[in-house]
Amino acid sequence: MRKNIVLTAVGAVLTGLIAVVAWGYQRIAGGPVGTNEEFRAHVRRTTWTGDAVYLALTPGPRGAPYPVQEGSSSCVDDFGFDEGDVTRDRPIYTWDLSYERDEDFRAALKALGAAWRAEGREVEKTGTGITATLDDGIRVTVQRNWYTDDPELRAEGRCTRYRDTYNDSYDYMYDKNGDGTLDEDERPGY
CATH class of the missing domain: 1.20.5 (Single alpha-helices involved in coiled-coils or other helix-helix interfaces)
Structure with missing residues (x-):
């Protein structure tokens, strides 16, 4: 017994x-390996989060929101864990924030920080702005660009491992506006 x-x-x-x-x-x-479709959904959530913050800025920037893709050198497989069709990417998109006056940008930063705190989010100061982690681990930063000193919004998704089904209709490297599809002008060879 x-x-x-x-x-x-x-x-x-x-x-x-x-x-x-x-x-x-x-x-x-x-982390776990997802599908190409799950990664596409994460790309869309990242840009939707950025668009939502852009549209919520008060006072609002001039113009319509238009994200631009950035690369990420930190989301790589340094140790050789990814094999075959498994790859990893981190969706990062930035929006230019065009304000007529510098005071408007500072007022928008202050209002955004207050709104995030009211939602119970931890708001951190950057050198020239603020940042917080929003839903699904998407980190949003509103600050002045380090090189140009122009105001910008940056939405950074999490590093994601997924099975890249090559020859699929979607390839993240070409999705310049983050809508989860390859538009006609984004296709290779355009």
């Missing part, structure tokens, strides 16, 4: 240990 209890306990401990090791390997590898 005692022997059965010990064997059962050892089996449970080994099963738990295997689960913890598998979970740790997945975390080190960069």
